[in-house]
Each structure stands twice: as C-alpha cells, then as structure tokens.
Amino acid sequence: MNDNRPEFPDSKSTNPYVFYVTENGRKNEKIGQVQAIDKDEGQHAKVFYYLLWADDDRPFYVDKADGSIFTNKSFDRENQEEYDLYVFATNDEGFYMTNEERNDVIENEIAHNSSIAKVKVVINDLNDNVPKFEQSIYYTAVNAMANINDFIANITAYDNDAGMNGTLTYYIKASNLYKYGSSKSSGSIIPSPFNISQLGQLNTATYLAENNQHRFIVDVVAREIAYPEREAMTKVHVWIFEPSQLIRIILSKPVEQIMHEKDEIIAELSNATQSRVIIVDIRFNTDDMGHKREEWTDMYILVVDPMTHSILPVPETLKIIDAKYDSLKQYYSGYYIENVLPALIVDKEEPFDPALAALIALLIVLFVGVITFIVVCCCLRHWAIAPTNLKKKDALIKKAIIDDLNTTENPLWIEQKLKIYEEQELTMQVFNEPENVLTRGDSEDFVPDDNTYATIQHPNRRGSAHIATLSIADDMADYATLSGVPHHSISASSSLRGAPNYYEAAMGFQGSTFQVPEHAGNNSDSFDGFRTRFKSSGLTINNDGQPEYVAELI
Structure with missing residues (x-):
C-alpha cells in the first residue's frame, strides 16, 4: 500500500546538500547525488527525482531515477559563485508541475516539506583572469617640499579571481626622469624616488626638492602571487610642483x-x-x-x-x-x-626704486668713512705721544721708583690699604746675593751680609709703653727697616737713615730704611754692645748676630 511519501534525511550533511564544481569545466559533469527514502515496499517504494526551477535557465539537471546531479554548461565563477537548487522526490514517474505551482512550492513549502531537498552548488575558482589596473595612465603631482613616505596617489589593480589566485603584489619597474621643458627622458633614476605599498599606495622614498618642476613617468607593475604569476603594468605621470x-x-x-x-x-x-x-x-x-x-x-x-x-x-x-x-x-x-x-595668496612685491637704493648705498659709504676716520685718528694720536727714547723711558721709571722709596707709609699699607692692621704688621723677607758673594769673597774686610729685615714702627709714633733707646735723630721716618748684620763701609756718611741702594729698590722695598750701625772688626766687645742696644728696642739678637724675635711692637 502506498501510504508513505519519499523523504530526505534531515542532517547537517544533507540539509542542505553542498556540492562543488570547478569553473570552466566540461558540460554533463556529475557534481553529486541526492537520495530520498520511502518506507513503502515494492513498486510503491520506488522514488523519482525532479528539479524545481524558478526560471528557464537550467545550468544543472538531475537523473530522475537515482538523484545524480550533472552540469548543463561550463561555469564562470566571476559571473556567479553559487547556485541554489531544489530537488523534489516523488513516487510519480510522470510528475509535472507548472511554473505557478513550482513557484508556490518554492515560496511556501520548501521550509517544512521533507520531500524537497535543498542543494547548494559552489563554483570553485580557477586562476583564469589577468590582473588589471583601474586606469591605463595615472596623472598626479607631489609637493617639492614633501617629506619621505608622504602619500601621492592610489595606484590600484584588481584580479577577478578569488583567494590566492586574486592576490597581487606591486613593485616599481622604472622611474624615468623628464627635466623641465624636455620631452626626452634623462633615464631611470636608481634607486627610485618613489615606493609603492602592497595596497597600491604610491609614496615618496626621498626628498624631491632637487627635482622641482621636473616630472617622472613611473612604471608600476602588479603581479599575481599564484601560478602562473601574470602581470599588469601602468604608467604614472608625477609632476613636482611648488x-x-x-x-x-x-x-x-x-x-x-x-x-x-x-x-x-x-x-x-x-x-x-x-x-x-x-x-x-x-x-x-x-x-x-x-x-x-x-x-x-x-x-x-x-x-x-x-x-x-x-x-x-x-x-x-x-x-x-x-x-x-x-x-x-x-x-x-x-x-x-x-x-x-x-591657492596661495602672495603679496605683491614693491617695485625696485633705484634712487632709494643709491641713497642707502651713499649713507652706508659715509658711515664706513666716518668710522674709518675715527679709527685712524686714534691710532695716529697713540703713535704721536708714545715715547721713542728708551733712555728717557728708563729715567722716568727710575724716578718713579725713587719717589716711591721716599714715602713715609708702610709698604704693606700702601698695597693693602687696611689701616686696621697698621700696628700689627711684621714683615720678614730674606734674599741672597750670590753674585756679590763670589766677587767679594777675597776681601779682608768682607763680612757676609745677612739680609734679614724687620719693619718696626717709630717708638714715638705708636704710643707704646716700651720705648726703645736708639741713637737716632728725631726726624726719623715713621718706619725703618733693620738689617741683622751691619754693612761694612768705610764711608763716614753712612747712618741709620742711609738711602736704599738700587738693588733693594728693584726687589720692591719701599719707604725710609736704615741699617744696623756698623761695627768695625769682629771683637766681642763691639758685638756685645751692638746686641745690648737692640735688646732695649725689643729686638733679640742670637749668638750669630741674627735678629731672632721682635717682641711687643705694639
């Protein structure tokens, strides 16, 4: 008894069925098979298959006896990538359905009719298309002051194939330079002043200021990454502008x-x-x-x-x-x-005025002339008053030294100008006269000079309770310099207020100086008397006749 209708299994692999066919294939190629199940037995279990089409274009057909599906033409994936088919299973071998009935079934019964199977046919891609650029020639421009990697233009190619077959890579084949006003190429620049990304973006690769007003014709190539790696090329005209x-x-x-x-x-x-x-x-x-x-x-x-x-x-x-x-x-x-x-509003330049330029030049010349005249006058004045006689110059220097030696001020006060230390100063200097020792060593009367000096204040000027008894005149200067060993002199004019010799002046001694009273010979009486006289002044003399200590000058 025929009480069951054919039904397609409801599973992920059969609902829907998915079949694949490669584009550009042969006609009558089998792509798959559908199968419905009828629970009846015998002749009532036999199933026949029919394709339900919504239009007259029938790229596939089905074997109604076993449900095999075949191609009815060669396919082009670039035109259509997928097809949706509906296969109806029935026990009626002479089944026929009008277009109106077919459309009604497709619209209303497909979703819940288990006797209808949905089939999806996917067209596989074949690398059968060559890459193409959107334009055969591009015209663009870039600022002469552009930085490196600044964007210039999109130079895009496309390949209608899918996946890896349609993936392209870009590169610059040549960058031909045409100088301003020239229609002849100066050759291809290597390395290229441009680069192109894998997205087809043309950018600067270097600074272009040196090519201002020139132009380039850049050959850009797009190549497939899949076999057979076909290529397409375009030309990009690039002007360098301001x-x-x-x-x-x-x-x-x-x-x-x-x-x-x-x-x-x-x-x-x-x-x-x-x-x-x-x-x-x-x-x-x-x-x-x-x-x-x-x-x-x-x-x-x-x-x-x-x-x-x-x-x-x-x-x-x-x-x-x-x-x-x-x-x-x-x-x-x-x-x-x-x-x-x-785009850029430039202020109009003022016209050149020759008269104004001449006036400015004249003022500059006059200014330079005045400055030059002043400098020359200063130089002449300096040369005119400069002493030319070296002897006269030496005499002036010696006179200045003597004038400084006749001062009554302490040399330390003159330089430091610190009166607060006026009564607390003691200066000791030692110097040698090796050359004089060599020249006077053979003399009988030669006594080696000790050049140790002490500067003390006149007892009557400092107001101290310690009064030194020295045989000196009342007009003695405020300060005196004592030498530890008397100078040997046969001159009767030698005195405590003797004038300083030139050697002392040259060494920087200033002020009134006197030396220890001379004593003749080396007898002990005279030397003891010499020491006795200096004890009362607060100056201690050791056994060698050297000033040893000056006590309580203040």
Whole structure:
C-alpha cells in the first residue's frame, strides 16, 4: 500500500546538500547525488527525482531515477559563485508541475516539506583572469617640499579571481626622469624616488626638492602571487610642483559628494582650459578666518600644458577660466562651484626704486668713512705721544721708583690699604746675593751680609709703653727697616737713615730704611754692645748676630 511519501534525511550533511564544481569545466559533469527514502515496499517504494526551477535557465539537471546531479554548461565563477537548487522526490514517474505551482512550492513549502531537498552548488575558482589596473595612465603631482613616505596617489589593480589566485603584489619597474621643458627622458633614476605599498599606495622614498618642476613617468607593475604569476603594468605621470602653482576651487558641497563627482568636474575643467587638470588634494573648506566648514569643499588642482608637459602659471590659467565664464556659468551652478582662485595668496612685491637704493648705498659709504676716520685718528694720536727714547723711558721709571722709596707709609699699607692692621704688621723677607758673594769673597774686610729685615714702627709714633733707646735723630721716618748684620763701609756718611741702594729698590722695598750701625772688626766687645742696644728696642739678637724675635711692637 502506498501510504508513505519519499523523504530526505534531515542532517547537517544533507540539509542542505553542498556540492562543488570547478569553473570552466566540461558540460554533463556529475557534481553529486541526492537520495530520498520511502518506507513503502515494492513498486510503491520506488522514488523519482525532479528539479524545481524558478526560471528557464537550467545550468544543472538531475537523473530522475537515482538523484545524480550533472552540469548543463561550463561555469564562470566571476559571473556567479553559487547556485541554489531544489530537488523534489516523488513516487510519480510522470510528475509535472507548472511554473505557478513550482513557484508556490518554492515560496511556501520548501521550509517544512521533507520531500524537497535543498542543494547548494559552489563554483570553485580557477586562476583564469589577468590582473588589471583601474586606469591605463595615472596623472598626479607631489609637493617639492614633501617629506619621505608622504602619500601621492592610489595606484590600484584588481584580479577577478578569488583567494590566492586574486592576490597581487606591486613593485616599481622604472622611474624615468623628464627635466623641465624636455620631452626626452634623462633615464631611470636608481634607486627610485618613489615606493609603492602592497595596497597600491604610491609614496615618496626621498626628498624631491632637487627635482622641482621636473616630472617622472613611473612604471608600476602588479603581479599575481599564484601560478602562473601574470602581470599588469601602468604608467604614472608625477609632476613636482611648488604650493604657489596650485589653484583652489571652492565648492558648496560636502567632500563625500565631490569624491563621487570629481572625474566629471575635472573633465569639464579640462575641456574649458584645453589643458590637463590634475587633482592634488580634496579637503574640507576653510574660510578667511581659518574656520573649517565641513559642508563645503576645497579642491586643489594643477593645470598642465599638454604640449610642453609643464605646469601653467596660475594667472594665465585664471585668465582662461574667466574668459570662458559665460560658458562655465551653468556648469558652476550644477556642481556648486563658488569660486576659483590661487591657492596661495602672495603679496605683491614693491617695485625696485633705484634712487632709494643709491641713497642707502651713499649713507652706508659715509658711515664706513666716518668710522674709518675715527679709527685712524686714534691710532695716529697713540703713535704721536708714545715715547721713542728708551733712555728717557728708563729715567722716568727710575724716578718713579725713587719717589716711591721716599714715602713715609708702610709698604704693606700702601698695597693693602687696611689701616686696621697698621700696628700689627711684621714683615720678614730674606734674599741672597750670590753674585756679590763670589766677587767679594777675597776681601779682608768682607763680612757676609745677612739680609734679614724687620719693619718696626717709630717708638714715638705708636704710643707704646716700651720705648726703645736708639741713637737716632728725631726726624726719623715713621718706619725703618733693620738689617741683622751691619754693612761694612768705610764711608763716614753712612747712618741709620742711609738711602736704599738700587738693588733693594728693584726687589720692591719701599719707604725710609736704615741699617744696623756698623761695627768695625769682629771683637766681642763691639758685638756685645751692638746686641745690648737692640735688646732695649725689643729686638733679640742670637749668638750669630741674627735678629731672632721682635717682641711687643705694639
């Protein structure tokens, strides 16, 4: 008894069925098989299979006896990647369904009818497409003062294959330099002043100031990474410009809309100027006060002469645009162009005034002449008063030394100017006269001089209770310098107030000095008397006749 209908199993592998076929394959290729189960027996358990199509395009067919599915044509994955099929299982060998019934079943019964199997057919990709660039030639420009790795333009290629078959890598094949005004290449620059990322972004690789106003034609290659590694190449024309060569177009539309319409805008401007117009940048509008307006757009362009391939001056371009304003008026309103003006407003230079320049030069010459005259006069004055006679100069120096020796001030006071130490100073200096010893050593009367000196104050001037009894005149100077050993002299004019010799003056002694009274010979009586006289002055003399201690000068 035929009381059961065929049903497809409900499992992950069968709901839906998934089959694969490689594109560009042969027709009548089997891709898979579906199978329904009928619980009846005998002839009632026999199942027939039919494809339910919503249209007349039938790229597959099914063997109604066993449920095998075959291709009915060669497939192209780039046109369609997947197909959804619906297979109906029935016990009726002569089953037929009209298009209306078929559509009704597909729309209403597929989800809950177990006699209908859903089949997904996936077209496998084959690396059968070559890479292509979006444009065969690109035109762009970069600022001469751009930094390294600054963005220039997107140079994008595509491959319609999927996965690894459609993955591309980019590289620069050549960077040909064309100098300003030249139509002949100077050769390819190595290393290239540009680089390109694997996303197709062309960037600067070095500083370009030395190539200002020149242009490059860069050969960019896109290559597949999968076998057979086919390639595509495009040429990128790059102009090196200065900011003063840019033209600014103000549009009362947001940036998003301008990006979609930029090609049409450039085409119209190119027709109006009969030149090549290159977009350098598109950004939000900035008004005269420096405020950003996102609902408006600033477009910066360059205009290039198609014959010489050189950048046209901004004033010349603006004249051309102004001359065709009437024809461009409707175009301006259609694309909401508000104004066209230089991108960089440069203040007009003042005209050169030769008379003013001559006056400034004359003033500079006069100033230099006055300074030179003053310097020469100063030099002549110095040379005129400078002493030329060395003897006269020596005499002046000696006279200054003698004048300093006749002073009554303590030499220490003169230099330090510290009166607070006036009554507490004791200066001892020792010096030798080796040359005099050699020359006077053979003399009978020679007594070796001891050059130990002590500076003491006149007892009548310091107000001390200790009064030294010395046989000196009352007009003795405020200070005296005592020598430990008397000078041997046969002169009757030698006295305690004898004038200093030149050697002492040369050694820096100043003030009135006197020496110890001379004694004749070496007899002990005379020497003892000599010591006795100095004891009363507070000066102790040792057995060798040397001043040993000066006590309580104050």
